[in-house]
Amino acid sequence: MRLETVSVIGGGAWGTALAQAAAMAGRGVTLVVRQAGTAEAINAARSNETALPGQTLLPAITASSDFAEADIVILAVPAQATRTLLSGLDATLLAGRPVVLSAKGLETGTLARQSEILADMVPEALPYVLSGPSFAADVAAGRPTAVTLAGDDADATSALATALAGPSFRPYAADDRIGVEIAGALKNVYALACGAVEGADLGASARAALIARAYAEMARMVTAMGGSAHTLTGLAGLGDLTLTCTSVQSRNYQFGMALGAGGSRQDILASGAKLAEGVATAPVAAALARSLGVEAPLIDAVDAVVAGQADIATIVAGLMSRPLKREH
C-alpha cells in the first residue's frame, strides 16, 4: 500500500505536532483545520501560534480547511468530537485507508472507544491507534519520543510505523487496539487524581502509591474489555501513565491540581483551562467499570470529585479505610 501522503485532521496542539512528526518522517502533509482563515494564518506564519506556539513548521506541511485525499489519515480532535468530525467527512476518502486515531478518551453516552466510533461511522476504514508518552511540544520540537501504534494486521502496522517514524519519533507496532485505547483514556483520569494529590499537598509517596494502584486497576479494566494486561507494560500503559501522572506540563495533571486545591469543575473550566480529556472520560470510565463488574475505586473517586459529589479529604479517607487485602 502506498504510504506517502498524510492528512492530519485537527489543528490543535496534537494535530500540529503529528503533522510535524509526519513531515520529519518524509511524508507530504496536509494539516486540516476548521477555518480557512486559520489555514491561511498557519501557512503565512509557518507556525500554528494559537495551538502550538513557537514551533516552526516544516516545508512539507500545508494547512488547509479542505479534507483532501491522502494515503494515511490521522484524526487529532478531542475524543468527544470524533463522531461529529467523521459525520462531516467524505467517507469514500477514508474507505480502505489507514485511519490513525490519536485522541485519548471514551465517548460520553455510548462509552465507545475511538476505534468503535470509527467502526460505527466508516466501517470500511482501516483502524489504527496511536498512543503513548508524548507531549505535543516535545514531538514538534524534535525531542526524542516513542509511542505505540496498534493495528490489526502485523505487516501493515509495521509498514505504517515505518512511514511515520523519524529521527526523533519512534512508533512501536502492536496489535492490542483495545488495551492501547483503554490505557490512553484511563491515564488521563489517573492524571487528574495525581494532580489532585499535588494540589492537596498529600505528598510524593501518596502519588506513587496512586500510580501503582492505578496500574493495577487499569489492568483489570483492560482485561475485562478483552485486551491484554501485557500491553500495559509498554509505552501506551506504563509509559504514558508515568508521564502524565508526574508532569505539571500535562493538562490533565494541571486540572487535577486545581481540583485538589479546592476548585470546582465549573470554576476551573470557566477560568480557561485547556483540554483535559479525563474530565469527560471519568464518568464514562466509571459507567464502563460498573457495566463490566470491575472494581475501580480510583476511577470512582475521580468521577465523584469531578462531579462535585465529594471533596478530596472525604475521598482520601474512604480510599485509606477500604478493607485491607492482598496486593495481587
Ligand SMILES: NC(=O)c1ccc[n+]([C@@H]2O[C@H](COP(=O)([O-])OP(=O)(O)OC[C@H]3O[C@@H](n4cnc5c(N)ncnc54)[C@H](O)[C@@H]3O)[C@@H](O)[C@H]2O)c1
Ligand atoms: N497535546 C498533546 O500533547 C497530546 C498528546 C497526545 C494525545 N493528545 C490527544 O489529542 C487529542 C486532541 O488534543 P489537542 O492537544 O490537539 O487539543 P487542542 O485543544 O489543542 O486542539 C483540539 C483541536 O480540535 C479541533 N476540533 C474540535 N472539534 C472539532 C471538530 N468537530 N471538527 C474539527 N476539529 C475540531 C479544535 O478546533 C482544536 O483545533 C486529545 O484526545 C488528546 O488527549 C494530545
Ligand SMILES: O=P(O)(O)OC[C@H](O)CO
Ligand atoms: O496534556 P495531557 O494531559 O493531555 O497529556 C498529553 C499526552 O496525552 C501525554 O502523553
